[in-house]
Amino acid sequence: MNTVIHPPVIEIEKLWTRFGDHVVHQDLDLSVNQGEILALIGGSGSGKTTLLRQVIGLETPASGSVRVFGQDVGHANSEQMQALRHRWGMLFQHGALFSALTVFDNVALPMRELRSLPEDLIRDAVLQKLHMVGLSPANAQKMPADLSGGMVKRVSLARAIALEPELLFLDEPTAGLDPHLSDSFVELIQSLHQAMRLTVVMVTHDLDTIFALATQIAVLADRRVVVKDTPDKVVTFAHPFIEQYFLGDRGRRALAGMRATGGGSSST
Ligand SMILES: Nc1ncnc2c1ncn2[C@@H]1O[C@H](COP(=O)(O)OP(=O)(O)OP(=O)(O)O)[C@@H](O)[C@H]1O
Ligand SMILES: [Mg+2]
Numbered sequence: 001m002n003t004v005i006h007p008p009v010i011e012i013e014k015l016w017t018r019f020g021d022h023v024v025h026q027d028l029d030l031s032v033n034q035g036e037i038l039a040l041i042g043g044s045g046s047g048k049t050t051l052l053r054q055v056i057g058l059e060t061p062a063s064g065s066v067r068v069f070g071q072d073v074g075h076a077n078s079e080q081m082q083a084l085r086h087r088w089g090m091l092f093q094h095g096a097l098f099s100a101l102t103v104f105d106n107v108a109l110p111m112r113e114l115r116s117l118p119e120d121l122i123r124d125a126v127l128q129k130l131h132m133v134g135l136s137p138a139n140a141q142k143m144p145a146d147l148s149g150g151m152v153k154r155v156s157l158a159r160a161i162a163l164e165p166e167l168l169f170l171d172e173p174t175a176g177l178d179p180h181l182s183d184s185f186v187e188l189i190q191s192l193h194q195a196m197r198l199t200v201v202m203v204t205h206d207l208d209t210i211f212a213l214a215t216q217i218a219v220l221a222d223r224r225v226v227v228k229d230t231p232d233k234v235v236t237f238a239h240p241f242i243e244q245y246f247l248g249d250r251g252r253r254a255l256a257g258m259r260a261t262g263g264g265s266s267s268t
Contacts, residue, residue, distance in 0.1 A: 006034045007070060009167055009199045010055060015064035017050055024050050026223040028064070032216075037193060037200040038228075039210045042220030043241065048203040049093055051220065052169050055201070056090060057081055068167070086114070089160030093171035093203070096156065097144040103130070103155050104140040110162040129158040132195075133188060150181040154188075161192065168192075170202040174209050186212045207246075211257060 010032040017025040024047040032038050042048050053059045054066055057073045066073045069087060071080055089110075097106050107126045111117050117125075127137050133154040144152060153173060160168060173189070174182040186209055192198060204210060210217065211231060218228040221241040227234055235246045 008032060008067075009034050009036075009069060010201070011065075011067040012051075012055070013065050013067075015054065015066060016062040017047065017054060017059060018062045023223060025054075028220075028224040030218055030225045030228060032199060032201060034199050035197065036216050037189075037202065037213050038216045038218055039214035039231075040201060040203045040218050040220060041205070041210065041245065046220045047223070048220055049171055052090070052171055052201065052203065056088065056169065057084070086163050087165055088167040088169065089163065089165035090169040091153070091156045091160045091171060091173055093175075097152060097159075099144050101144075102140065103135070103142050103144070103147070106144070106155060107158045107162055110159065114163075125162070126158075129162055130155075132161065132192065133158045134184070149176050150178075150185075153177065153181075153185065157188070161196070164196060165198070166196075167199045167201070170200065170204075172203055172205070174204060174206045179208075182206060182209060185209075189213055207253075208257065 008031040010030070012028060012030040015025050015028040016023065017028075028051070030051075040048050040051065050059060054061060055068060055073065057076065061074055068084055071084060073081075073084070076084065097103075098109070101109070104126055107129055108122050111122045111125060127140065130137065130140060135151065135154055135158070139147075139151070139155075144155070147155065157170075157173070160170075170189070174185050177185060189200065189202075190213065193200060200213075202209075202213070214231055216228060217231050217234040218225050219234060219237070219239065219242055220226075221239060226239050227237045227242070229237070234242065
């Protein structure tokens with residue numbers, strides 16, 4: 001039995017985010033524990049991407065606090081931020097590969113930024129990460145413009161896991177992928193989760209992905225997290241957004257699929 005109690009990996013307290021007069025988050029609380037695969041859901045424009053950006057220090061809270069690995073992100077100095085950045089990986093919503101760099105150089109970038117790793121070690125690590133996401137070495141010298149949408153996502157994921165992070169952020173990892181590629185992406189995240197003992201925070205609209213992967217769901221509505229719990233608890237939570245989201249035809253189908261396969265209920 002594992003009796004070690006870990007503090008939350010992410011702890012957000014009373015977070016306010018404003019852009020001018022526009023309040024995106026108001027008194028938002030959320031905590032994410034080690035090993036969770038959290039699906040963050042909410043309507044378009046509800047502030048999901050902005051919340052990830054707050055957690056990784058790309059936005060500044062108007063008030064409240066965001067702690068990651070116990071470190072207050074809003075008050076971290078540049079050295080502390082750098083140390084944090086080495087412990088997490090981020091897959092941005094729109095891929096965000098550098099178009100002028102090859103696949104190899106895109107994945108190598110976070111390693112080269114460390115300025116301490118020899119090139120031969122970087123080479124091995126890049127090829128290993130590409131292999132982990134199902135890409136052969138033959139793809140390494142391709143340019144982003146020559147890749148399919150699914151391949152761009154895989155390369156972005158390879159870059160996000162380049163430094164073997166403890167914490168992985170995925171913003172719409174399966175958006176725009178056909179169902180077959182979405183399924184293999186789900187398997188990929190599952191195997192990474194097991195191999196690397198990751199904590200995963202994933203924004204997604206894809207109900208199949210949510211029910212296949214998520215051990216917890218957090219619902220962003222009314223400018224805050226209205227509920228964060230296991231999928232089976234969240235789907236029955238009384239809130240107009242949740243009812244509309246899960247109890248439409250799309251939601252019922254995905255839910256039936258989860259219950260049939262037992263997906264989403266365990267992190268092992
Ligand atoms: N830099 C910014 N300046 C001004 N407003 C912003 C900025 N970034 C985000 N917003 C606004 O904050 C709100 C939340 O945006 P965000 O991108 O977080 O939504 P989202 O939940 O990720 O939506 P989607 O599902 O469409 O990706 C939107 O109204 C958006 O216009
Ligand atoms: Mg977004």
